[in-house]
Amino acid sequence: xxxxxxxxxxxxxxxxxxxxxxxxxxxxxxxxxxxxxxxxxxxxxxxxxxxxxxxxxxxxxxxxxxxxxxxxxxxxxxxxxxxxxxxxxxxxxxxxxxxxxxxxxxxxxxxxxxxxxxxxxxxxxxxxxxxxxxxxxxxxxxxxxxxxxxxxxxxxxxxxxxxxxxxxxxxxxxxxxxxxxxxxxxxxxxxxxxxxxxxxxxxxxxxxxxxxxxxxxxxxxxxxxxxxxxxxxxxxxxxxxxxxxxxxxxxxxxxxxxxxxxxxxxxxxxxxxxxxxxxxxxxxxxxxxxxxxxxxxxxxxxxxxxxxxxxxxxxxxxxxxxxxxxxxxxx
Amino acid sequence: xxxxxxxxxxxxxxxxxxxxxxxxxxxxxxxxxxxxxxxxxxxxxxxxxxxxxxxxxxxxxxxxxxxxxxxxxxxxxxxxxxxxxxxxxxxxxxxxxxxxxxxxxxxxxxxxxxxxxxxxxxxxxxxxxxxxxxxxxxxxxxxxxxxxxxxxxxxxxxxxxxxxxxxxxxxxxxxxxxxxxxxxxxxxxxxxxxxxxxxxxxxxxxxxxxxxxxxxxxxxxxxxxxxxxxxxxxxxxxxxxxxxxxxxxxxxxxxxxxxxxxxxxxxxxxxxxxxxxxxxxxxxxxxxxxxxxxxxxxxxxxxxxxxxxxxxxxxxxxxxxxxxxxxxxxxxxxxxxxxxxxxxxxxxxxxxxxxxxxxxxxxxxxxxxxxxxxxxxxxxxxxxxxxxxxxxxxxxxxxxxxxxxxxxxxxxxxxxxxxxxxxxxxxxxxxxxxxxxxxxxxxxxxxxxxxxxxxxxxxxxxxxxxxxxxxxxxxxxxxxxxxxxxxx
Numbered sequence: 001x002x003x004x005x006x007x008x009x010x011x012x013x014x015x016x017x018x019x020x021x022x023x024x025x026x027x028x029x030x031x032x033x034x035x036x037x038x039x040x041x042x043x044x045x046x047x048x049x050x051x052x053x054x055x056x057x058x059x060x061x062x063x064x065x066x067x068x069x070x071x072x073x074x075x076x077x078x079x080x081x082x083x084x085x086x087x088x089x090x091x092x093x094x095x096x097x098x099x100x101x102x103x104x105x106x107x108x109x110x111x112x113x114x115x116x117x118x119x120x121x122x123x124x125x126x127x128x129x130x131x132x133x134x135x136x137x138x139x140x141x142x143x144x145x146x147x148x149x150x151x152x153x154x155x156x157x158x159x160x161x162x163x164x165x166x167x168x169x170x171x172x173x174x175x176x177x178x179x180x181x182x183x184x185x186x187x188x189x190x191x192x193x194x195x196x197x198x199x200x201x202x203x204x205x206x207x208x209x210x211x212x213x214x215x216x217x218x219x220x221x222x223x224x225x226x227x228x229x230x231x232x233x234x235x236x237x238x239x240x241x242x243x244x245x246x247x248x249x250x251x252x253x254x255x256x257x258x259x260x261x262x263x264x265x266x267x268x269x270x271x272x273x274x275x276x277x278x279x280x281x282x283x284x285x286x287x288x289x290x291x292x293x294x295x296x297x298x299x300x301x302x303x304x305x306x307x308x309x310x311x312x313x314x315x316x317x318x319x320x321x322x323x324x325x326x327x328x329x330x331x
Numbered sequence: 332x333x334x335x336x337x338x339x340x341x342x343x344x345x346x347x348x349x350x351x352x353x354x355x356x357x358x359x360x361x362x363x364x365x366x367x368x369x370x371x372x373x374x375x376x377x378x379x380x381x382x383x384x385x386x387x388x389x390x391x392x393x394x395x396x397x398x399x400x401x402x403x404x405x406x407x408x409x410x411x412x413x414x415x416x417x418x419x420x421x422x423x424x425x426x427x428x429x430x431x432x433x434x435x436x437x438x439x440x441x442x443x444x445x446x447x448x449x450x451x452x453x454x455x456x457x458x459x460x461x462x463x464x465x466x467x468x469x470x471x472x473x474x475x476x477x478x479x480x481x482x483x484x485x486x487x488x489x490x491x492x493x494x495x496x497x498x499x500x501x502x503x504x505x506x507x508x509x510x511x512x513x514x515x516x517x518x519x520x521x522x523x524x525x526x527x528x529x530x531x532x533x534x535x536x537x538x539x540x541x542x543x544x545x546x547x548x549x550x551x552x553x554x555x556x557x558x559x560x561x562x563x564x565x566x567x568x569x570x571x572x573x574x575x576x577x578x579x580x581x582x583x584x585x586x587x588x589x590x591x592x593x594x595x596x597x598x599x600x601x602x603x604x605x606x607x608x609x610x611x612x613x614x615x616x617x618x619x620x621x622x623x624x625x626x627x628x629x630x631x632x633x634x635x636x637x638x639x640x641x642x643x644x645x646x647x648x649x650x651x652x653x654x655x656x657x658x659x660x661x662x663x664x665x666x667x668x669x670x671x672x673x674x675x676x677x678x679x680x681x682x683x684x685x686x687x688x689x690x691x692x693x694x695x696x697x698x699x700x701x702x703x704x705x706x707x708x709x710x711x712x713x714x715x716x717x718x719x720x721x722x723x724x725x726x727x728x729x730x731x732x733x734x735x736x737x738x739x740x741x742x743x744x745x746x747x748x749x750x751x752x753x754x755x756x757x758x759x760x761x762x763x764x765x766x767x768x769x770x771x772x773x774x775x776x777x778x779x780x781x782x783x784x785x786x787x788x789x790x791x792x793x794x795x796x797x798x799x800x801x802x803x804x805x806x807x808x809x810x811x812x813x814x815x816x817x818x819x
Contacts, residue, residue, distance in 0.1 A: 063430050080819060085812050086786070093800055094808065095793045161639040176636050177563070184633035184640075186796040271785065274629050275793035292782040293430060297819055 053299035063293040070296075077300040086284065095276030098284040105190050105280070106257045112194055113253045114246060117201045121208035122238075136209070143202035151266045154196040158182040183267045186274040193263050193278075204249050211245035212238060240325040247324045251316060258309050261286060281305060378414040379704045383712075384432075384439035385417065386425030387449045388691055389731055398730040402716040406708065413704045426452060436698065440705040441712075443693030444494055444720075444731060447774035448784060450694055454776045458695040459487025463706035473737045477768040481690065484776070489694060493713050494721050494733030496654035496689035497764030498574070500538075500674040501661070506566065506649045510544050510553070515650075515674025517757045519684060519766075534678040535584050535614060538650070542568025542618070542625035545649030555623040568625040568649040569618065570632060570642050573657070575795070577787045579687060580615055581608030582773035583652065583676070586685035590787070590813055591777045600778050602813030604806050607680050612794065613802060620798045629795035638663060643671070652676070654689045655734055655761055658748065665752070673757040676767060686767030691733060723747075734762070778817040786812050 020028065057077050061070040081087065089097035096104065120139060124132055142150065157163050159182075166179045182192045215238060223233045239246075264270065264278040270287060272279030285305060289298035385391060385399060396419050406415045418439060420428045426449075432438050433456060442450075450457065464471065471479050471491065478492040502515055513524040515533070522530040523537060526544070531537045545568035546554035553559065554568070571580060581588055585607030592601040618626035627648075631637060638645035643653070644663035651657075661671060679685035693712055695705045712720070713736070722740050723729030725747070735741055745758060777783040790809050794800065 063427075063434060080815065084815060085808060086815075089808070091804075091808075093797055094805060095789050159639065160633060161635040166635055177565070177631075177634075179635055181630040181634050185630040187630075271792070272789050273792045274633075274796040276789040277796075279789070287785070288782070290427070291785075292779060293427075294779070294782075294819060 053302060056296050056299040057303055059296050061294075061296045063295060073296075077296050078304075080297065081300050081304060086279070087281070095272075096279075098279050098281040101277060101279055102257060102260065102281045105193065105260065106254075108190050109194050109197060110250075110253055110257065113197065113201065113204065114249055116198070117204035117249070118208050118242075118246065120201070120205045121212055122234075124205070124209050125212045136206070139205055140202035142199040145199070147200065147262060148266065150199050151196060151263055154199070155183070155267050158192055158195070160184055183278075184274060186277050189268075189274060189277050192267070196263055196267075204253075207245050207249065208242060211242035215241040241327065243324045244326055247316075247320055251313060254312055254316065255309055258282065258305060258312075376414065378410070378412055379701050380414050380416055381441060381701060381705050381708050382416050382418055382439040383441045383443075383693075383708065384420065384425070384429055385443070386420035386422050387429060387442060388422075388445035390444060391419055391422050391425075395730040398719050398727075402712070402719050405719075406711055406716070409711075413707060415708055429453070433696065433698065438696040438698050440699040440701060441693050441695055441708055443712075444691035445694060446689060446691050447772045448780065450489075451774065451776045451780040453694075454780070455486060456697050457486060457489040458697045458699065458702055458705075459489065460491070460695060460706055460709070461488040463703060464488065464491075467706065467710065469710060473739070475738075475765045475768075477766055477770065478688065478690070478736060481688065481768050481770050481772060482692070484771075490692040491709070491713050492690060492736030493692040493717065494690065494731050495736050495765060496656045496733055497761060497767075498652060498654045498676060498687045498689075499761045499764050500650050500676060501643055501653055501657065501671050502650040502674050503643070503646065503648065503664070504670055504672050505646075506545055510547075510649075512541060512544060514672065517674070517760055519675050519760075519763055521675065532678055533675060535611075535680070538569065538677050539614070539618060539625060542649060543623050544568065546625040554625050559623075561622075561624055564624065564627075564631075565636075566647045566649070567627045567631075567642075570626055570648050570651050571615070572632075572640070572642055572648075572651045572653060574652055574654070574687070575791050576773075576784075577608070577612060577791050577794075578773045578784075580791075581605065581611050582687060582769050583685050584608075584611035584614065584679050586679040586681045586683050587769065587771065589771065589775055589777075590783075590810075591775075591817065595817070597778070598818055600814065600817035602810045602817060604810055609806060610680065612806070616794050616800065616802055619795060620800075628798075629792060632795070650674070654687065655764075656689065656732060658752070659732055670754045671752075672755060673760040675760055676764060684767050686764045686769065687773055688765060688768040690736075690768075691731065692736075734765075777813075779819055782816045782819070783813055786816055 017025065017028065058072060058074060059070040060073045060076075085097060086095075087097045087099050089095065090100045123129060124136055124139070126132075129135065157165050160166055160179060163182070166182075169179055170176060180188045182188050219237045219241070220233060223237055228236065259282050260280050261282040264272075264280055264283050265286070268274075268278045270283055270291075272283070281301075282305070285298060285301040288294050288301055292298075383403070385396075389395070390399060396417075399417055399419070403415050403417045406413075429439065429442060430453075433453070438456070442453075463469075469491075474492045478495060482488055482490040482492070500515060504514060507514060511526055513526075516523055521533070523533045523541070525531055525537070525540070543554040545566065546564060547566040548554075548560045549563040549565055550558070550560060554561070554564075578590065581604075585605060588605040588608055590602045590604060590608075592603045595601055615626065618624060619628050627637060627642060632642050633640050636645065637647060641660055641663065642648045643651040643657075644661050646664055646667055646669045664671060676684050676686045693709050695702060695709060699705050717735055717737070717740065719727070720730045721733050721735045722743050724743065734744055741762065745762075748758065749755070774784075787809065790805065793805065794802075
C-alpha cells in the first residue's frame, strides 16, 4: 500500500486539470491522444452498432425491401420471436427448434468438453507418464491450427463416401451399408461435431493442467498420511482445488455453445440438414441477418441471445459458491 | 519539442488507422471483370452505359467470365450508342452487393443469368419488358409458348427464355433389363407395358410399382415380394435426388399449386399446403419409410454406397427425376460401365403431364435510367450473345451448360451431347420436356423467399431422415412456420 501513497487521489486527478502544470497537461493530452483510436474504434465499431441493433429490433428493416421505408413496429419482432416455432419446437420426431438443437448438442458436448480435457490433464500430470512434454505438445498442437482448416480436414476424414475413417472401418470389417453417415445422418450429426471439437481441447487441457500443477503438494502428503486412495485424493483435494479452472472452462464452454456456428455452417453448408438438426441458434441468427437480410429480426435474435447468455452466466455464477473453491478466500 | 513531434506522429498514425478502418472494402478480384464497386456511369464516350451484373446465378467462373467479356466486346464493337460494362461478383456475395447497390439507387441495369429462386429474392425490382417487346417488335414465337408464359408474372413480363433445363426421368436400362422390365415411354402420350403385359398410363402410381420391382435386397428379392428384407436394400427403384424439394415434388405430382395463399399482404399472408401436395408428400414418405419402400432415405442416399447423394451415378438407382443439367454429373455411372436413357415425365394427379423447367435468363432492374437501351442489350444477349454463352462450338465450349431457348439453336448442343453419350437414343424426350414447363414456376415468389424456401427444404430433409413422422402434424407445423416467415 505504501507504494501507492504518492499517487494523487482519483477525484483529484480528474477535477484538477486546470490546476495541472503545463507539463502534466501536455502529458494528459498526449495520453488521451493515444487512447483516441481505441475510443473511435469502440464507438464506431462496437457501441454505436450495438445500440443501432437495439433500435433495429423495434423496426421492420430488411435490406432487400429496398424501396420501403423502415417502419416502427414496437415489440412485434419480440412477439414473433417468442412464437417462432423454428426456435422453440421441441416435439420429438420433428424439425427441432434452433434453441432445442443448441441444448441437445450441449447435453453431449459440454460434459465431453469439460471432463475429457480434465482427464487428459490428469494423465499428463501423472508421474508415471514418460515423455509428458511430448504429449502435452501433441495435444496442444491441433489448437494452433486454424479452426476452419481443421473443420475442412475433419469434413474430409468423415466423408461417408471417401473419408479415411469410413474406409478404415470398412477395412476392419464393418459392412458397407452399416458405415456411419456422420454429418449427413440425423443420428450421427452431433457425435460428428463433438469429434471435430475434440481437436480444440488442447487449450482447456493446458489450463486444467496448470490448475492441477498448482495444487500444493502438502495437501497430497496429508492425504497419504490420512490413507486416502487415488479417488479420495482426487475428489477431496484435486477437484476442489482446480474447481475455479473447471468453472472458468464451463463458463467459456457455455458461452461458446450458444455461439456455436462455424462447424454446422461448413459441414452442412448452413442448411440445417439433416432434418433441421444442425440449425443452431447462432446459425439461425446468422442466416436471418446475412442470408434472409432481415436486419430487424436478426437484431432481435441477437439481443435475446445476449440476454439468454447473460442469465445463464449469472445462474452459473450463483451456483459457484456451492462447488467452486477459492483457496484465497478460504485461508 | 521531441514530445510534440511524437504526439504529431501519434496523431498521424491514429488518423491513418481510422481512415484505413473506414475505407471501403475491396471487392475480391474476379478474373478480368470490371470492379463490382465501380460507380454507375450514365454516359461514357458519348454512349449510354449499361451495367450487366453477373454472379447472382451462374457465370462467375474464370472460363465463363472470359466468354462473357468476349460477348461484351462483340456488343460494344457493334454499337455506337450503348457501352456495355460487365460487373462480376462472386456468387456468395452477389446478392448482398446487388441489394446494396439497388438500395443506394445504383442498381445494375441488367442482372443475370439468374434462375427463379435467385430473382425472386428481388421480387418487385424487375422491369415489365412487355412494352419494349411490343415497341421493338421483338419476335417471341421463336420460343416454346410455355416458356414465354412462364415469365408472365404479377409484376408483368419479367424475362425472355434464354437458357433452359427441361426435366425427364433418367433411368438405368441395365437395371431395367435385369428386373425384366420394359423401357420407359419414349414419347409423351405413350403408355407403359407392365411385366404382366398390361398397358398402363405412365403416372406416379405406376412409376411406384415399377420402382418397387427395381428395389432389391441383399437376397435378390424385390420390394413387396414375400421375404423382402427392407433393412438390407442394395438397390432402389427411384429418387428425386437433387430435385428433392417439397415444392418440386408437389408441382410434379399435382401439376401446379403453391404454398402462398393468394391475395395476402404483410401481416395477413398465409401458407396453405394444397391437398394434392399433401398426397404427393405422403407418396414420397411412404416410398421412403412405408412397408414397401422404393426411395432411399437421406442417410442411405448421402452415404458411401450411393455416391454421397449423386445416387443415380452410383448405378444402384433405377430412375431419377432430374433436369437436363444433370448431364454434368452422371459421368461416374458411365465410367463404371453403366448407361442411362430418358423416359417421359409421369402424368400427375390431374391427369396431365407435369414437368419442370429450370430456366436462367436476364432481368432488367426497374430503376434503370435507360430501360430501352437495357432492353436492346437483353435482346442482344438472348439472340446473339447466346451463341457464345450457351451454344458454343466444338473448339470453344459455351459458358453455361444449358439448352438454348430457341429451337433453331439446339442443333449444335444436341450434336455435342450425342457425341458425349452415344448410347442415349431418346433425346427428343428431354427436349419435349420444354412443353411441360411448370406454370406458375414451382420456384414462384413467396414473401421472404430465401427463408421460406429453406424452411420447406428442411421439411424435405426431415421426411427423408426421420422414420415415424406424424406427417399431418409436420405439415401443420410447416404451414404455421411459413405463415410466420411470410409475415416477418
